[in-house]
Amino acid sequence: xxxxxxxxxxxxxxxxxxxxxxxxxxxxxxxxxxxxxxxxxxxxxxxxxxxxxxxxxxxxxxxxxxxxxxxxxxxxxxxxxxxxxxxxxxxxxxxxxxxxxxxxxxxxxxxxxxxxxxxxxxxxxxxxxxxxxxxxxxxxxxxxxxxxxxxxxxxxxxxxxxxxxxxxxxxxxxxxxxxxxxxxxxxxxxxxxxx
Amino acid sequence: xxxxxxxxxxxxxxxxxxxxxxxxxxxxxxxxxxxxxxxxxxxxxxxxxxxxxxxxxxxxxxxxxxxxxxxxxxxxxxxxxxxxxxxxxxxxxxxxxxxxxxxxxxxxxxxxxxxxxxxxxxxxxxxxxxxxxxxxxxxxxxxxxxxxxxxxxxxxxxxxxxxxxxxxxxxxxxxxxxxxxxxxxxxxxxxxxxx
Numbered sequence: 001x002x003x004x005x006x007x008x009x010x011x012x013x014x015x016x017x018x019x020x021x022x023x024x025x026x027x028x029x030x031x032x033x034x035x036x037x038x039x040x041x042x043x044x045x046x047x048x049x050x051x052x053x054x055x056x057x058x059x060x061x062x063x064x065x066x067x068x069x070x071x072x073x074x075x076x077x078x079x080x081x082x083x084x085x086x087x088x089x090x091x092x093x094x095x096x097x098x099x100x101x102x103x104x105x106x107x108x109x110x111x112x113x114x115x116x117x118x119x120x121x122x123x124x125x126x127x128x129x130x131x132x133x134x135x136x137x138x139x140x141x142x143x144x145x146x147x148x149x150x151x152x153x154x155x156x157x158x159x160x161x162x163x164x165x166x167x168x169x170x171x172x173x174x175x176x177x178x179x180x181x182x183x184x185x186x187x188x189x190x191x192x193x194x195x
Numbered sequence: 196x197x198x199x200x201x202x203x204x205x206x207x208x209x210x211x212x213x214x215x216x217x218x219x220x221x222x223x224x225x226x227x228x229x230x231x232x233x234x235x236x237x238x239x240x241x242x243x244x245x246x247x248x249x250x251x252x253x254x255x256x257x258x259x260x261x262x263x264x265x266x267x268x269x270x271x272x273x274x275x276x277x278x279x280x281x282x283x284x285x286x287x288x289x290x291x292x293x294x295x296x297x298x299x300x301x302x303x304x305x306x307x308x309x310x311x312x313x314x315x316x317x318x319x320x321x322x323x324x325x326x327x328x329x330x331x332x333x334x335x336x337x338x339x340x341x342x343x344x345x346x347x348x349x350x351x352x353x354x355x356x357x358x359x360x361x362x363x364x365x366x367x368x369x370x371x372x373x374x375x376x377x378x379x380x381x382x383x384x385x386x387x388x389x390x
Contacts, residue, residue, distance in 0.1 A: 005348070005370060005386075006362040007202040153200070157370040157386060159362055167201040167354050175200060175352040180382050182375035189382050191200075191352060 001134055001166055002027055002154040008163035009136045016064045021163055026156050029186035040181045044188050049083045053125025056117050058138040059092040069096050087124050089117040114141040136164040143170045151191040196329055196361060197222055197349040203358035204331045211259045216358055221351050224381035235376045239383050244278045248320025251312050253333040254287040264291050282319050284312040309336040331359040338365045346386040
């Protein structure tokens with residue numbers, strides 16, 4: 001998860017053009033990962049989607065539509081070939097048929113809650129890891145379900161001041177930092193989770 | 196500043212025995228800095244007090260007494276020879292005579308606010324850096340005064356869930372990470388402050 005120094009994964013003012021509120025500032029390390037001197041960012045950007053068996057994400061991460069899906073043919077933020085290359089289970093209260101994209105990504109819409117999405121993800125992932133892609137609420141549900149083994153925080157050097165606090169309501173799961181790599185645009189800290 | 200992963204410098208339950216609320220967990224990297232494998236922690240522990248011209252701290256960091264000072268001969272948490280070895284300006288609403296300790300530390304009590312403390316610190320520090328020792332409120336006042344050039348965060352791998360948020364009300368001052376060192380007990384990130 002990309003997070004500000006003050007602990008937010010999205011700013012307070014979210015619009016359709018800027019769905020995570022100052023998202024561009026927060027995710028600079030991803031957008032600029034190809035520039036010289038940011039090889040750590042390149043490595044992390046590739047690593048966070050490589051070799052995953054499945055992904056779980058919240059509906060607000062999938063798109064800007066709220067409530068009923070309506071007539072719009074929304075297919076995610078990521079173009080015709082999303083970077084996931086694996087099934088993505090989207091948590092929503094509103095049923096929707098699966099959407100198959102290029103490159104192995106299929107969006108499945110799960111209305112029965114996090115545990116159901118996790119079971120479905122497990123069924124397709126086999127031995128490959130399942131990635132909780134975000135946002136904050138989905139991560140919080142995953143912590144509450146006790147299914148997180150590893151937490152990768154990409155700390156962007158900005159203060160958002162308000163917004164969606166990643167760890168709101170999360171009980172300390174036991175964190176051990178096992179790897180830290182840094183660039184001018186982010187400090188990437190990998191934690192093993194569990195006591 | 197030692198800070199939890201979720202951004203707190205003190206937990207929600209502060210007592211005289213545990214004045215920063217789970218302080219022992221938060222400051223493990225300091226207490227265990229002498230153990231094998233923690234050479235980064237040793238280095239940081241020494242560096243944060245070495246060569247400073249003066250320190251500024253809030254009254255709650257100096258001691259557990261609230262309101263009038265009363266009759267107790269409180270002389271700080273740090274024994275007869277505190278690790279500061281320089282003048283320490285303590286922000287308080289209640290006047291108190293200076294207290295001279297061994298090893299060059301003298302506690303001066305400033306009732307006229309942060310700017311007055313900073314001026315007094317500048318007068319004695321000469322060209323040596325002034326350290327804002329904490330807690331959260333004092334750091335917030337220093338950010339508001341625009342006098343912070345560098346921020347060193349020692350991120351402890353714990354979630355406190357509530358408490359004193361270091362960056363509450365702090366406008367983004369422009370942060371650039373310039374150094375990251377890590378141990379199993381803390382990730383130390385040094386930021387240059389300013390645009």
